[in-house]
Amino acid sequence: MKPVQLRRWRSRDETSSEAVGRLVSALGIHPLTARVLLGRAIDDEAAARAFFSPRLADLPDPFLLRGMPEAVERLTAALKRDEAIAVHGDYDVDGITATALLVAVLSRLGGRVDYHIPLRLKDGYGLSAAALKQAAGQGSRVVVSVDCGVSALQEAELAASLGLDLIITDHHQPPETLPGATALVNPHQPGCAFPDKYLSGVGVAFMLLVALRRRLRQQGWFASRPEPDLRDWLDLVALGTVADLVPLRGINRAFVRHGLWLMERQPRPGIGALKRVAGVREVTAGAVGFRLAPRLNAAGRLEDAATGVRLLLSEDARQAGELAERLDAWNRERQQIEQQTFDAAVQKLAGLPENYTIVLADDSWHQGVIGIVASRLVERYGRPTLLIALDGDLGKGSGRSIRGFHLYQGLQQCADHLSGFGGHEYAAGFSLSRSAVGELAAAFERTARQLLAADDLRPVLLHDGVVQLDEIDPELVDELERLAPFGMGNPEPVFVAEQVELHRIETVGDGRHLRCLVRQAGTSLPAIAFNMGPQAESLRGFHDILFTPAFNRWNGRVSLQLRLKDLRPASPAA
DSSP: OOOOOOOEEEESOOOOHHHHHHHHHHHOOOHHHHHHHHHTTOOSHHHHHHHHSOOGGGOOOGGGSTTHHHHHHHHHHHHHHTOEEEEEOOSSHHHHHHHHHHHHHHHHTTOEEEEEOOOHHHHOSSOOHHHHHHHHHTTEEEEEEESOOTTOHHHHHHHHHTTOEEEEEOOSOOOSSOOOOSEEEOTTSTTOOOSOOOOOHHHHHHHHHHHHHHHHHHTTGGGSSOOOOGGGGHHHHHHHHHHTTOOOSTHHHHHHHHHHHHHHHSOOHHHHHHHHHHTOSSOOHHHIIIIIHHHHHHHHHHSOTHHHHHHHHOOOHHHHHHHHHHHHHHHHHHHHHHHHHHHHHHHHHTTSOOOSOEEEEETTOOTTTHHHHHHHHHHHHOSOEEEEEEETTEEEEEEEOOTTOOHHHHHHTTGGGOSEEEEOSSEEEEEEEGGGHHHHHHHHHHHHHHHOOGGGGSOEEEESOBOOGGGOOHHHHHHHHTTOOOBTTBOOOOEEEEEEEEEEEEEETTTTEEEEEEEETTEEEEEEETTOGGGGGGOOSEEEEEEEEEEEEETTEEEEEEEEEEEEEOOOOO
């Protein structure tokens, strides 16, 4: 199988000059900024103003979430009766932050709270039967799951038999049959009237706390104790939301905007320590996703994700520093294992036919890194990918997908060959027997061929239109930065410039990256192209470039710089 060589460039949306003019006139913004907004389906003044300035005051009523009244009623009773509450999380960043959030705030509300994070290699994904038994044995009466539980049919029955009242909070796609629980809060469940369906697990947990605080306030709970300001915990919400790759629109945008501000200016000891070991000077969604989150994730991938919870709950700077150093070391180990697994997967694919999908299994692969490697293979080959870590007769798998192929629905079509699965449109986890790997691969390939055309396997790079380089200036870039935070659902603005000459081409970063000057009709701008260094020798003549205009901030200096995403030889000028 060969890596993808050429990518398709496609405009996000065809915007009319009239629509652009309306936003320009109403908001006093640059026409290119208006085009970017329209490309994200923001087509009126009110929506645009809300996008520029997302407000926490605009959050929907949390009681619109189905199951919320029952969850709040049970937690209110637990607080009043001084009953022990157990929080059951998950081992990724979303689950870690959601666990820390509930433990911290429920404790601040006067609750007796303990928590459990499953071990990936021992317990697997989801609600743990052993953890439920332990919670019951330690006297807990209520268990609250975060970022998991919507598929836990047997575990919910076990909880009931143990005398535990189970409150499930989750955001994953629900199965046809839902578990029996005291309350189930998930915006995707049938009959849920909550308007924003794309909350992360920590986002659902935060809305639970908003509803619980409101009910307690109504009942006079804070007459004799301080009422917590939930905004103080939005750094945790932002961290989990960015890491889980949910769309940064609507509620999530407000959460992340405020949470990034907290991480930048008022970091709690754990996040401050994490910033130091990761070398993060400016907190952006990108810094969270690529620098902070991987270190928290490393705990769950290789060791014990509860270390991440302890870091986020720590109020002691020294302890936080030690925990952050431990996470950083695990992350370096994770990177080595990941690279070894990626190299082995590429070697396996070298002799395979050009299928529509990739399904690979190996006894030596570490279950904690196969999801990351699957993402890298999707980027390299442009195909839905399933990787499986085999252990004896069993296999644990992780999948990643491409635009146009809903991975969770694809796995539903292959459910006969799986013992369990769950996930989203672009990412999923599953388990199966060793003997079913071949059957799964065949079924997954059939499913993909039914839903995809050959051209769908060529990755699409979306852009916000064709521009002239003389349109790019610091005032425009400053205005575009106001559209941050960027991420899933709100990508960085990307433009195309045609018939551009590349000058002063050089490689930097040990030859990995490319730096140059781009010229078009008398306008010259500096540019950087990450991971394009090997192409330096072949770049001759005129090119079309796909780029993001940005500021390069280095050593106290700020300068305009284009970040090249892709380039191709230009068509002959007419």
